[in-house]
Amino acid sequence: MSIHEGKFTFDNPISFTDEILFYSATMKDYYQFYYCAEVLLIDKDSVPDIEVISMAYLDYLFKLSQEDSLVAARLYFLLSLVTKTNAEDIKLGVQDEEIILKIGKSVFNSSDFDKMKEIICEQNLLRVADTTIAKELRDLMSEAKRYKQKISGEKPATLEDQVVCVMISTALTLEEIENLSIRKFIKILERVDHKLHYEIYLSAHMSGFADLKDKSILKHWMANLDKDRFDDVKISLDEVKNSGGLKN
Secondary structure (H helix, E strand, C coil), X not given: CCCCHHHHHCCCCEECCCCCEECCCEHHHHHHHHHHHHHHCCCHHHCCCHHHHCCCHHHHHHHHHHHCHHHHHHHHHHHHHHHCCCHXXXXXXXXXXXXXXXXXXXXXXXXXXXXXXXHHHHHCCCCCCCCCCCHHHHHHHHHHHHHHHHXXXXXXXXXXXXXXXXXXHCCCCHHHHHCCEHHHHHHHHHHHHHHHHHHHHHHHHHHCCCCCCCHHHHCCCCCCCCCCCCHHHCCCHHHXXXXXXXXX
16 A cells, blocks of 8 residues: 555645645646656666666656757646646756756755656556566567457547546536546546446346356455556466466
């Protein structure tokens, strides 16, 4: 459990310093938020350059910003959204030979930024690369997910469609959804989907129309829904053996 769980529950701002608070991004800023949040999701440690790998994340962003000014612009806009600070008052630069980030009158170093990045990602349910898994394997699992969607005919719903799903499944109005935090919107959508499937599977099982071998799909609709993003494309060791892919 995160140390900020109490704040996340009711979308309360998280105090970083006396001057800086981090707020949950809202649905009205969905597109801008995700476009700018990409600067926090760069898989820096997979860059084939030992100098880059050894860099602090903030230092790497500064390096990229020297090559592409859009990097800094996206960072500034993102931070302005989640701290409610004017983007013009946010700067990435060098002070005493150290890369620093200024937000208003406050100055932060690379270690501070790592903590900021963690808060923003947790607060808004951003998925960061799991560097405990080799990049080659992560790429393969990502490709497997895309292939699975392709052969099943699945096409991700647009944000508009997702909003409609929440509207017809809850009592929330369009205006209320617009003012929801992105975090709560994601959780509502996941919970609504799980509740619907739980009720269908439970009804079929109890009526005798279906004998469910995998009882895990009957997990109660109020149970914890945390899962790995690649769970649906992973297979067990027994499945590999049974497929002939692994010899005893």
